[in-house]
Amino acid sequence: xxxxxxxxxxxxxxxxxxxxxxxxxxxxxxxxxxxxxxxxxxxxxxxxxxxxxxxxxxxxxxxxxxxxxxxxxxxxxxxxxxxxxxxxxxxxxxxxxxxxxxxxxxxxxxxxxxxxxxxxxxxxxxxxxxxxxxxxxxxxxxxxxxxxxxxxxxxxxxxxxxxxxxxxxxxxxxxxxxxxxxxxxxxxxxxxxx
Amino acid sequence: xxxxxxxxxxxxxxxxxxxxxxxxxxxxxxxxxxxxxxxxxxxxxxxxxxxxxxxxxxxxxxxxxxxxxxxxxxxxxxxxxxxxxxxxxxxxxxxxxxxxxxxxxxxxxxxxxxxxxxxxxxxxxxxxxxxxxxxxxxxxxxxxxxxxxxxxxxxxxxxxxxxxxxxxxxxxxxxxxxxxxxxxxxxxxxxxxx
Numbered sequence: 001x002x003x004x005x006x007x008x009x010x011x012x013x014x015x016x017x018x019x020x021x022x023x024x025x026x027x028x029x030x031x032x033x034x035x036x037x038x039x040x041x042x043x044x045x046x047x048x049x050x051x052x053x054x055x056x057x058x059x060x061x062x063x064x065x066x067x068x069x070x071x072x073x074x075x076x077x078x079x080x081x082x083x084x085x086x087x088x089x090x091x092x093x094x095x096x097x098x099x100x101x102x103x104x105x106x107x108x109x110x111x112x113x114x115x116x117x118x119x120x121x122x123x124x125x126x127x128x129x130x131x132x133x134x135x136x137x138x139x140x141x142x143x144x145x146x147x148x149x150x151x152x153x154x155x156x157x158x159x160x161x162x163x164x165x166x167x168x169x170x171x172x173x174x175x176x177x178x179x180x181x182x183x184x185x186x187x188x189x190x191x192x193x194x
Numbered sequence: 195x196x197x198x199x200x201x202x203x204x205x206x207x208x209x210x211x212x213x214x215x216x217x218x219x220x221x222x223x224x225x226x227x228x229x230x231x232x233x234x235x236x237x238x239x240x241x242x243x244x245x246x247x248x249x250x251x252x253x254x255x256x257x258x259x260x261x262x263x264x265x266x267x268x269x270x271x272x273x274x275x276x277x278x279x280x281x282x283x284x285x286x287x288x289x290x291x292x293x294x295x296x297x298x299x300x301x302x303x304x305x306x307x308x309x310x311x312x313x314x315x316x317x318x319x320x321x322x323x324x325x326x327x328x329x330x331x332x333x334x335x336x337x338x339x340x341x342x343x344x345x346x347x348x349x350x351x352x353x354x355x356x357x358x359x360x361x362x363x364x365x366x367x368x369x370x371x372x373x374x375x376x377x378x379x380x381x382x383x384x385x386x387x388x
Contacts, residue, residue, distance in 0.1 A: 111308035114301055114360055124361050132365070147365040151357055152377045155366070159353025163345055166308055167318050171326070171341040172349070183346045187381040 014052050017042045022063045026118030030060055030125030060126050064112065064119065065105040067096050071130050078192075086189025090181045093157045098177060103165040110166050127154075153191040156184055208246050211236045216257045220312030224254055224319030254320050258306065258313065259299040261290050265324055272386075280347075280383025284375045287351045292371060297359040304360055321348075347385040350378055 020042035024033040035056050039046040053059040054069070061070060077092040078085060097106050112119040132150055160180065163172040172180075214236035218227040229250050233240040247253040248263070255264055271286040272279060291300050306313040326344055354374065357366040366374075 107308055110304065110356075114305035114308055120361055124363055127361065127363060128365075132363075148369050148373060149377060151363055151366045152354065152374075152381075155353030155357050155378075156350045156381065157353065158356050159349030159351065160346065162304075162352050162356065163349050167314055167321065169318055169321060169326070169345055171322075172345045175342050179342060180346075183343060183385065184349075186384065187346075187350065190380065190384075191377065 013042075013044060013048065017044060017049055017052060017059070018062055021059045025060060025063055025122040026116065029118070029121040030056075030123075030129065033122075035059070057126070057130055060122060064123060064126070065109045066126075067102065067105070070096065074131060082193040083189075085192050086185040086187070087181060089153070089188050089192070090157070090185045091177075093161070094177045094180065097161055097165065106161050106165040110162065149191045153188045156187050156191075160184060207236075207238060207242065211238060211243055211246060211253070212256055215253045219254060219257055219316040220310065223312070223315040224250075224317075224323065227316075229253070251320070251324055254316065258317060258320070259303045261296065261299070264290065268325060276387040278383075279386050280379040280381070281375060283347070283382050283386070284351070284379045285371075287355070288371045288374065291355055291359065300355050300359040304356065343385045347382045350381050350385075354378060 017038060021033070021038045024038055024041060033056070035049050036046050038059065039049050042049075049059065053062060057071060061067065073092050073096060074089075077088040080088060096102055109123075113123050114120075131154075132147055160172065163169045164175075164180075211232060215227070215232045218232055218235060222231075227250070229243050230240050232253065233243050236243075243253065247256060251265060252263075255261065261267075267286050267290060268283075271282040274282060290296055303317075307317050308314075325348075326341055354366065357363045358369075358374075
């Protein structure tokens, strides 16, 4: 969100691209929206969209409030020794969302998804096409994860985010990140690398 | 939601009580709202509030869209053999929310909580004061649960609800309830009765 408000050189162009993308993602979903169509809608060259954003995923992440580079973060968390994948995934989630700006983004994202069919569609396509595929393929120990197991692991993290950032349940808000890791990592571990 | 729309004998009175409660919960939170204050605001006798609703908890559940009797459902799930508490809790969650009306309520609740500070406050007080206390006290095997462990178990369920009812991730939507139980129950079990 902060990045959208910042107007530097070319800020109007960048903001125009984001607005065009927001409209197209809402109307046509993630799969139905191309960088070319966003560029056309914004009246700019597609190369300019690529200049400002890391392709369609980066553009969607900007629109929905997901921090840039989230899929690389996930890939990095999944890589490494399978026996500690659960711990790395929980730490990555907390690093991305636990900062004050991250909390606000999480809440905004949940609000958008609950309120607008288009935002839910777009997030669903994004998660299915990017996060889930990446996780289901990039297995701990070389084996592919089951998509439902990956989704269940994601559910543990999404729910923690709901209680920590949106509902703000005191016990979850006040918990030290290390306590959260200690409680949740074994659940994620069990689902991703049993 | 359906119950609010239904106007039977005394329906206007009932609806008036719900509206008064909605305003007070939003303005003053769950703890700061009394049945007496709701009755005063609605211009009815407190006994009438108790006639229509199961006390303040029942009234709040109605306002926020939580099915009536949720705390009894939770108590029933926690009672019984500790070694299968995880399975009972997941089954209860699915029974309450998996029906079409339940799904819509879940989405409405998430939307309200993400959009309105007052709704988040009220839900937080409700969960802290009722669900969490009940669970943390009514232990499997007689031992008290840690509140953070209970909240983490709740997070697993809330996140599953987010992906199944709000984001509607295909793999989670299409999963048979029994598959969901098989994947999640061991996580809940580990947190509630390790």
